[in-house]
Amino acid sequence: MILGINSQNHDASMALIDGPNILWAAHSERYSRQKNDSLLDRDMLADMRKYGEPSQIVWFEKPWPKNLRRLYSGQRPWRVDPKDELKKLNLDHLPVEYVYHHESHAAAGFYTSGFSDASVLVVDAIGEWNSVTIWQADKNGLLCHYKKNYPNSIGLFYTAFTQYVGLKPNEEEYILMGMAALGKPIVADLIKKDFFDYFEGPDFKLKHNLHNGCRWWQAPEGVSKFDIAASVQQIIEEYLLNTVHWIYHNLPSDNLVFMGGVALNCVANSKIAKKGLFHDIWIMPNPGDAGSAIGAVAALQKQHLDWQGAYLGTDIDRDLDIDGIVNKLLEGKVVAVANGRAEFGPRALGNRSLLCDPRGPDAKDRMNAIKRREPFRPFAPAVLEEHTKLYFDMPVHSSPYMQFVADCKRPDLLPGICHYDNTSRVQTVKAQDNPKFRALLEAWYKASGCPILMNTSLNIKGEPLVNSWQDAERWELVNGIKVY
Numbered sequence: 001m002i003l004g005i006n007s008q009n010h011d012a013s014m015a016l017i018d019g020p021n022i023l024w025a026a027h028s029e030r031y032s033r034q035k036n037d038s039l040l041d042r043d044m045l046a047d048m049r050k051y052g053e054p055s056q057i058v059w060f061e062k063p064w065p066k067n068l069r070r071l072y073s074g075q076r077p078w079r080v081d082p083k084d085e086l087k088k089l090n091l092d093h094l095p096v097e098y099v100y101h102h103e104s105h106a107a108a109g110f111y112t113s114g115f116s117d118a119s120v121l122v123v124d125a126i127g128e129w130n131s132v133t134i135w136q137a138d139k140n141g142l143l144c145h146y147k148k149n150y151p152n153s154i155g156l157f158y159t160a161f162t163q164y165v166g167l168k169p170n171e172e173e174y175i176l177m178g179m180a181a182l183g184k185p186i187v188a189d190l191i192k193k194d195f196f197d198y199f200e201g202p203d204f205k206l207k208h209n210l211h212n213g214c215r216w217w218q219a220p221e222g223v224s225k226f227d228i229a230a231s232v233q234q235i236i237e238e239y240l241l242n243t244v245h246w247i248y249h250n251l252p253s254d255n256l257v258f259m260g261g262v263a264l265n266c267v268a269n270s271k272i273a274k275k276g277l278f279h280d281i282w283i284m285p286n287p288g289d290a291g292s293a294i295g296a297v298a299a300l301q302k303q304h305l306d307w308q309g310a311y312l313g314t315d316i317d318r319d320l321d322i323d324g325i326v327n328k329l330l331e332g333k334v335v336a337v338a339n340g341r342a343e344f345g346p347r348a349l350g351n352r353s354l355l356c357d358p359r360g361p362d363a364k365d366r367m368n369a370i371k372r373r374e375p376f377r378p379f380a381p382a383v384l385e386e387h388t389k390l391y392f393d394m395p396v397h398s399s400p401y402m403q404f405v406a407d408c409k410r411p412d413l414l415p416g417i418c419h420y421d422n423t424s425r426v427q428t429v430k431a432q433d434n435p436k437f438r439a440l441l442e443a444w445y446k447a448s449g450c451p452i453l454m455n456t457s458l459n460i461k462g463e464p465l466v467n468s469w470q471d472a473e474r475w476e477l478v479n480g481i482k483v484y
């Protein structure tokens with residue numbers, strides 16, 4: 001058994017893998033209760049041990065190139081030496097291999113895709129040095145065809161503007177994406193002129209190192225934060241679409257794998273899918289650094305993993321009172337569910353979820369009374385897959401991990417799950433995705449005639465998702481809402 005580790009990357013994680021089987025994978029923050037915890041956690045390690053004992057460790061990132069780049073960019077080397085961190089957890093007796101950052105992203109994507117061959121695009125803020133890489137993947141492994149290095153970085157560009165509009169960099173990029181629908185891209189050309197020497201796809205050159213943000217930039221008077229968000233989103237989409245065109249014309253595969261933190265941009269993902277250049281697209285549901293706990297092992301093993309879904313974390317092994325939940329939903333109540341294994345990745349997909357009837361004008365307000373999130377942000381729908389086409393114009397057949405947005409055909413009926421541009425971040429649910437959640441949706445459909453539930457993460461704003469049953473009981477106590 002091999003333990004993959006991602007640490008000191010603003011969302012530490014571990015994955016225990018036995019040959020092709022992913023036995024367990026989890027985020028530190030869910031155990032330490034520190035949002036985006038960047039270091040490993042003892043309780044996380046104890047949870048891992050329920051699934052086996054590793055004989056080897058693979059560490060995501062090569063220490064020397066990373067430290068060299070950190071020194072170059074004016075940062076200190078490792079905050080904690082990996083060996084010291086392993087010693088603290090009594091793991092220092094195990095042999096350790098180190099693998100490259102972008103190769104791990106590419107391996108996480110390709111080896112969970114099920115594709116026999118693929119073109120792999122990785123776009124993030126910074127690896128050791130890489131910020132964009134393009135790979136050809138097949139039975140011979142991964143061959144890098146293109147790379148762009150720090151300080152040129154599309155991910156850093158997006159993060160710099162996340163900070164510019166007053167959001168938290170490396171954490172709230174998804175809010176910048178959400179803000180884009182409320183603005184107009186009226187400064188896209190100006191931003192491109194001010195920030196890029198040239199801008200093609202995949203090639204580009206930034207005029208400035210954006211590692212410390214771009215707060216010095218002066219937006220023209222009268223331009224709102226939402227217009228800036230729309231402009232930056234348009235630039236990202238243009239870059240990605242140019243890049244996938246380049247891949248389509250220069251690499252042989254019909255399949256595309258997209259990885260790295262930028263692959264969390266579900267609006268851009270949908271534009272790529274709608275282009276229809278590729279027969280199939282796979283984005284591993286945890287495409288950022290946390291997912292590379294799996295990717296590091298995949299990069300070492302160079303063999304396909306048996307991907308069974310994103311439910312890989314802490315297990316809450318309890319019966320689910322489906323009738324009780326449906327009755328509460330019929331009363332118009334918000335229902336909390338903490339059941340089965342926790343999702344590995346940023347989205348709650350039914351096992352650590354808050355659910356309610358998505359119909360009617362007040363659905364969003366009922367949910368927001370608990371979630372207290374920005375009023376402009378919509379909630380996501382979970383839909384019985386076979387009913388999806390009635391309500392949504394999907395860019396892909398299935399979307400079990402909420403990685404794509406779809407045009408909503410019934411914004412009149414479902415305002416709480418529609419954004420200002422009438423799109424929804426859809427989760428399609430088949431029996432094999434999650435049998436219990438599927439059974440709950442089916443029972444809700446039978447009782448209500450509606451095959452959709454509003455689905456958002458079971459947490460309090462600013463806190464990580466509920467992980468254990470103890471967390472669920474604390475959540476219940478704070479919110480006065482029963483957790484099922």
Ligand SMILES: [Fe+2]
Pocket residue numbers: 101105124125126127260261288289
């Ligand atoms: Fe990364």
